[in-house]
Amino acid sequence: MEHADLKVHGIVQGVGFRPFIHKQVRFLKLTGFIKNTSSGVELELEGEKKDLQEFINTLPERAPKLAVIEKVEYSFSDKLKNFKGFEIKQSKTEAFRNTLISPDICICEDCLRELRDPFDRRYRYPFINCTNCGPRFTIIKDVPYDRAKTSMSAFPMCDACDREYHDIENRRYHAQPDCCPDCGPHVFFMDAEVREVPGDAIENARKLIKNGFIVAVKGLGGIHLACRADTPETALELRHRKQRDEKPFALMCRDTESAEKICDISDDERRILESPQRPIVLLQKKEKGLWHISENNSVGVMLPYTPLHYLLFGEDIEALIMTSANISDTPILYDNIQALEKLRGIADGFLLHNRDIRTRCDDSLCRVYEGREYFIRRSRGYVPFPIKREKNMGMLLACGAEQKASFSLSKDDYVFPCQHIGDLKNLETLSLYETQISHFERLFDIVPKAIACDLHPDYMSSEYAEKRAKAENIPLLKIQHHHAHMTSCMADNFLSGDVIGIIWDGTGLGTDGTSWGGEFLTGGFEGFERAGHIRPIKLIGGDKAAEEISRTAFYMLKDSGCDTESTENSELYSRMLEADINCPVSTGMGRLFDGVASIIGIKSTCSYEGQGAILLEAAAAEGITDIYTVSIKDKVFDWRNMVREICSDLQHSAGKDVISAKFMNTIIHMAVLICRNIREEKGLNRVCLSGGTFQNMYILRRLPKALEESGFEVYTHRRVSCNDEGLSLGQIAILNEVYNVSGNSIKNY
Numbered sequence: 029m030e031h032a033d034l035k036v037h038g039i040v041q042g043v044g045f046r047p048f049i050h051k052q053v054r055f056l057k058l059t060g061f062i063k064n065t066s067s068g069v070e071l072e073l074e075g076e077k078k079d080l081q082e083f084i085n086t087l088p089e090r091a092p093k094l095a096v097i098e099k100v101e102y103s104f105s106d107k108l109k110n111f112k113g114f115e116i117k118q119s120k121t122e123a124f125r126n127t128l129i130s131p132d133i134c135i136c137e138d139c140l141r142e143l144r145d146p147f148d149r150r151y152r153y154p155f156i157n158c159t160n161c162g163p164r165f166t167i168i169k170d171v172p173y174d175r176a177k178t179s180m181s182a183f184p185m186c187d188a189c190d191r192e193y194h195d196i197e198n199r200r201y202h203a204q205p206d207c208c209p210d211c212g213p214h215v216f217f218m219d220a221e222v223r224e225v226p227g228d229a230i231e232n233a234r235k236l237i238k239n240g241f242i243v244a245v246k247g248l249g250g251i252h253l254a255c256r257a258d259t260p261e262t263a264l265e266l267r268h269r270k271q272r273d274e275k276p277f278a279l280m281c282r283d284t285e286s287a288e289k290i291c292d293i294s295d296d297e298r299r300i301l302e303s304p305q306r307p308i309v310l311l312q313k314k315e316k317g318l319w320h321i322s323e324n325n326s327v328g329v330m331l332p333y334t335p336l337h338y339l340l341f342g343e344d345i346e347a348l349i350m351t352s353a354n355i356s357d358t359p360i361l362y363d364n365i366q367a368l369e370k371l372r373g374i375a376d377g378f379l380l381h382n383r384d385i386r387t388r389c390d391d392s393l394c395r396v397y398e399g400r401e402y403f404i405r406r407s408r409g410y411v412p413f414p415i416k417r418e419k420n421m422g423m424l425l426a427c428g429a430e431q432k433a434s435f436s437l438s439k440d441d442y443v444f445p446c447q448h449i450g451d452l453k454n455l456e457t458l459s460l461y462e463t464q465i466s467h468f469e470r471l472f473d474i475v476p477k478a479i480a481c482d483l484h485p486d487y488m489s490s491e492y493a494e495k496r497a498k499a500e501n502i503p504l505l506k507i508q509h510h511h512a513h514m515t516s517c518m519a520d521n522f523l524s525g526d527v528i529g530i531i532w533d534g535t536g537l538g539t540d541g542t543s544w545g546g547e548f549l550t551g552g553f554e555g556f557e558r559a560g561h562i563r564p565i566k567l568i569g570g571d572k573a574a575e576e577i578s579r580t581a582f583y584m585l586k587d588s589g590c591d592t593e594s595t596e597n598s599e600l601y602s603r604m605l606e607a608d609i610n611c612p613v614s615t616g617m618g619r620l621f622d623g624v625a626s627i628i629g630i631k632s633t634c635s636y637e638g639q640g641a642i643l644l645e646a647a648a649a650e651g652i653t654d655i656y657t658v659s660i661k662d663k664v665f666d667w668r669n670m671v672r673e674i675c676s677d678l679q680h681s682a683g684k685d686v687i688s689a690k691f692m693n694t695i696i697h698m699a700v701l702i703c704r705n706i707r708e709e710k711g712l713n714r715v716c717l718s719g720g721t722f723q724n725m726y727i728l729r730r731l732p733k734a735l736e737e738s739g740f741e742v743y744t745h746r747r748v749s750c751n752d753e754g755l756s757l758g759q760i761a762i763l764n765e766v767y768n769v770s771g772n773s774i775k776n777y
C-alpha cells in the first residue's frame with residue numbers, strides 16, 4: 029500500500045470531474061478524498077502503487093469532455109492515513125477565486141436525446157442541461173461557481189432535481205444550472221405589441237418565423253433576431269429595420285447536412301462547426317448567390333447550441349438568419365425589458381424566458397485555417413478560458429484599442445482576454461467595457477499592478493487606462509499599436525527574442541504621430557524598430573476617407589500621375605490636397621486596399637468597416653500568378669508603378685477578378701522582398717503575421733508559403749484574433765516584460 033498526494037490544475041470544477049474521479053477510484057479500489065482548491069482539485073489517495081500510478085497516468089485521457097487538465101502534480105509516500113472509503117469534501121465558501129471558469133457549452137448528445145424523448149420528464153424542456161453542457165460564464169454573478177451565485181439562484185430545485193444533483197452516479201451530479209419544467213425557468217412569447225400570447229411559446233414563434241416575420245429569440249449570451257433565410261424579402265426587411273444595408277448576416281442551420289446544401293464544408297470545418305463551442309464558421313458558398321445574406325463568397329454559419337434553438341428549428345426549418353439584436357453599434361441586447369422596449373418596430377414577436385443573462389457574450393466567429401480555428405471574434409464558447417503563457421505574468425491589465433475593443437487581465441501564467449465588446453464609440457459600449465473589466469477582476473481575483481494601453485490618446489480605452497492608473501497610482505505604459513499586434517502573435521506562438529513583424533491593418537497611431545498600418549517591424553517584447561512600410565497615402569478629409577474610399581483612389585491616381593478627370597469631386601479634392609487641408613497621411617494597408625478597390629470599380633463608398641478590402645478579396649480570381657511591378661526603395665513600397673499598371677490594365681479591359689488577384693500577388697511579393705532585405709541586415713528569420721489584413725484568406729493562403737519558400741519561419745495567430753481584438757494580448761506581454769525590468773519607473777515611447 030502507498031499514499032499519494034495529487035494536485036490537478038485546470039478547468040475541473042462544474043464539469044463532472046468529481047463523479048468521474050469517484051468512478052475511477054472505485055474501479056481501482058482506492059481510498060481517500062477529493063476537495064476543490066483555488067487552482068483546481070486536490071486529492072489524497074491510498075492503494076496499490078500500480079493502481080495509483082494507473083489512476084494518474086490515465087487521468088488526462090479519461091477525464092470528462094469539458095475538463096481541461098493543465099497539469100497534474102503528485103508525490104508518493106509510505107506514510108499511510110488508512111482512509112475508510114472515498115469522500116468528496118465540500119468546498120467552503122471562502123473564495124476559491126483562482127479557479128478557471130468554464131465557457132458556455134452547447135447542449136450535449138445525452139441531453140438532446142432526453143429533449144426528444146416523450147417519456148422523459150424533461151421532454152421538450154428548453155433549459156435542459158447537465159455537467160457536460162449548458163450555460164456557465166453567461167449566468168455567473170460571482171465565484172465560487174455554485175448555483176447561489178448564478179442566475180439560477182431564483183429557481184430552487186424540486187425534490188427530483190435535488191436528488192439527481194446529490195447523486196454521484198447521476199450525470200447531473202453537482203450540475204449547478206440543473207432544473208426541470210417543475211422548478212426551472214420557462215419561455216414565453218409576446219407579440220409586436222408586447223402582449224403575452226397564450227399557447228405554446230415555441231410553436232407561436234415558429235409559426236411567425238415560417239410566415240416570414242422577424243422574431244427576437246433570447247439565447248445564451250444575448251438576444252438574436254431570427255427570420256427565414258430562404259426568402260430575400262424577409263432578409264431585406266430585416267436589413268431595413270435594423271439599418272444594416274450590406275453587412276453580411278450569420279446563419280444558423282439545423283444541422284451540418286442543411287449547411288452543406290449551401291456551403292462547401294471540409295472535414296476540419298465540420299469538426300469545428302460541430303464542436304461544443306459552436307462558433308460561427310465562415311464557409312465558402314457552394315455557388316454564388318444568397319446575396320441577401322452575404323455579398324461576398326462566404327457565409328457565416330453556426331449550428332444550434334441551446335435546447336431552445338433545437339426546438340425552434342423543429343423538423344421543418346433548415347436555416348435561419350440569426351443576427352445579434354442591437355441598435356446602431358451598441359452592445360447586444362440581453363435583458364427582457366430592454367429588448368421589448370428597444371426592439372419595438374424591429375421584431376414582430378419575442379421568444380423570451382425568465383433565466384437572466386448575467387454576462388453578455390456574442391457568438392464567436394472564425395475561419396478554419398490549417399485545421400484550426402482562426403478567430404475573427406473569440407467570444408462565446410471560448411471566453412473566459414485563458415491564454416496560457418510560459419511565464420509568470422503577475423497581475424496586469426491591458427486595455428486594447430478602440431475598434432473591436434478588448435482587454436486582457438493576467439495572473440500567474442494565464443492571460444484572460446475578454447469576450448466581444450464592440451467598437452468603443454458610444455457610451456453603452458464603454459460602459460460594458462468598464463463593467464466587464466471589473467467583472468473579470470472579481471471572477472479571477474485580480475488587482476492590476478500596472479496598466480497598458482494604446483499610444484493613441486483619444487481612444488476611450490486609453491482615457492480609461494489613464495484615469496485608472498492615476499486613481500490607483502500604478503504605472504501606465506502606452507504601447508504602439510502595431511508593436512502590440514506583433515507581440516500578440518509572438519505570445520500566441522510562445523516566441524521570445526526578436527522577430528520580423530509584417531503588421532497590416534487599417535490604422536494605428538505611429539511613433540511619428542501619423543497613422544500606420546502597412547508596417548514591417550523588427551524587435552520583440554522589449555521594443556521595436558520600424559523596418560519598412562508602404563508609401564504614405566494622403567487621406568482627403570481624414571476619417572471620411574475610410575468610408576468614402578473613392579477619395580483614397582483619387583489621391584493614389586493623382587500621386588501616380590494617372591487620369592483623375594472622371595472622378596466625382598475631383599476639383600474639390602485637388603484643392604484640399606493643394607492647400608493640405610485635413611489631409612493626414614497614412615501607411616495603412618487597409619487604405620491601399622480601399623484605393624485599389626475603388627480604382628477598379630468594386631466599391632466607392634463603404635457601409636461597414638473593411639468592406640472595400642473584403643469585396644476585393646471576394647472578386648479575385650484563382651489561378652492568377654501575374655504581378656505588377658514591385659518598386660521598393662529603402663524598404664518603402666512605392667505603389668505608384670503598380671497603380672499605373674492597374675490603370676493600363678483597366679484601359680485594356682482586364683477584369684476586376686484578374687486585377688484584384690494581381691494586386692494581392694504584388695503585395696505578397698513585396699512583403700517577401702522586404703523581409704529578405706531585413707534578414708540580410710539583421711539576420712532575423714522568424715516572421716509574425718498580424719493585423720486585420722490577415723483575415724484576408726487570399727493573402728493568408730499565399731504569403732506564408734511564399735515566405736517559407738524563401739527560408740523564413742512564419743507564425744500566424746492561433747488562440748486570439750489577428751485584428752484589434754487580439755491586440756491586448758500583445759500589450760500585456762510587453763507590459764509584463766517592461767514592468768518586470770523597470771517596475772514602477774516604466775517609461776513610454
Ligand code: ZN
Nearest residue numbers: 136139158161
Ligand atoms: Zn448535457
Ligand code: ZN
Nearest residue numbers: 186189208211
Ligand atoms: Zn426540477
Ligand code: FE
Nearest residue numbers: 533535536752
Ligand atoms: Fe490594428
